[in-house]
Amino acid sequence: MSIKIWGRPTSARTQKVLLTMAELGLPHELVLASGTMGAQGHVAKGNQAFGVVDTPEYRAMNPNGTVPTILDDGFVLWESNAILQYLAMKYDPDGFYGSNTERFASASRWIMWENNELIPPMHTLVKHTIRLPEEQREPQVAETARAALTRAWDIVEDQLSRTEHIADDSWSYGDIPMTIRVHRWALLAGQDALSPNLARYYGQVSARPSFDAVRDPAMHLAG
Ligand SMILES: N[C@@H](CCC(=O)N[C@@H](CS)C(=O)NCC(=O)O)C(=O)O
Incomplete structure (x- = not known):
């Protein structure tokens, strides 16, 4: 089953999850989400953000309205470093910390x-x-x-x-x-x-x- 990741490619914390997925070689889907940046750049420069993070559905998963958030087999998790530890422990404890x-x-x-x-x-x-x-x-x-x-x-x-x-x-x-x-x-x-x-x-x-x-x-x- 594919792991769903809400985030934006320019977010270093989203990148932590993307790099983890690449290390694990697991199938995943990135859903573009952000209140501050979109495809063209930052909202401070008048650009449109990806959105999603302010919707009630997203807030129900992550009350902070930040990225990343993941959904893995019915389990929702936010806080990027907790996500790394979860993925490491669940999918490759030998490779990720011996x-x-x-x-x-x-x-x-x-x-x-x-x-x-x-x-x-x-x-x-x-x-x-x-x-x-x-x-x-x-x-x-x-x-x-x-x-x-x-x-x-x-x-x-x-x-x-x-x-x-x-x-x-x-x-x-x-x-x-x-x-x-x-x-x-x-x-x-x-x-x-x-x-x-x-x-x-x-x-x-x-x-x-x-x-x-x-x-x-x-x-x-x-x-
Ligand atoms: N401590 C949280 C911080 C999350 C956070 O602030 N993420 C940034 C992106 S790196 C964010 O959501 N920025 C606002 C946005 O893109 O809407 C984590 O590590 O996941």
């Missing part, structure tokens, strides 16, 4: 850290350099976000100087959000901005066949 509690916990720690430390400044930076109309962008806000991001990447660099992947030496589901973040950062800041181990890691994760699901720069730089 059926190992410590690797599961370490990956869990990193996806929570990504949510708290990497997403907010990166979201602000993308907004104030790409998504908002030029007259609404604030260079100082973008620069503060860029500085916070640089500090956060230093922490990732330190981890990757000690382990091959983010949770430990093996690839795990913890690498899924990090793959999307490092790809987006390389596209935004340029590959020269990547520190040595981050660049090495980017080479490794972007060589995985699943990466094609999130490779397109337009998914990351669309405004």
Whole structure:
């Protein structure tokens, strides 16, 4: 049975689910949904959003009105990192964390850290350099976000100087959000901005066949 995913291709959190599906090789259907972006770009620039997220049917599944949400065999789940853990545990615990509690916990720690430390400044930076109309962008806000991001990447660099992947030496589901973040950062800041181990890691994760699901720069730089 096909897993249904509500989301938009330009959403990094939707991309986490798309990358997971590519890793698992499972059939899935993406239903385009968003209150802020559509096929042409952001509503702040006068574009039409995909919609769906404000309908009573969607709100009954996800009261936040955000994306992604999934439906798998009658089970509804929102919160992107919870979706990753669910899919990992249900469909491939060996491949996604070696059926190992410590690797599961370490990956869990990193996806929570990504949510708290990497997403907010990166979201602000993308907004104030790409998504908002030029007259609404604030260079100082973008620069503060860029500085916070640089500090956060230093922490990732330190981890990757000690382990091959983010949770430990093996690839795990913890690498899924990090793959999307490092790809987006390389596209935004340029590959020269990547520190040595981050660049090495980017080479490794972007060589995985699943990466094609999130490779397109337009998914990351669309405004
Ligand atoms: N913590 C939630 C946040 C969900 C969220 O804010 N998603 C963004 C896209 S990355 C969203 O829905 N933006 C508004 C929209 O597209 O309507 C998660 O990880 O799923």
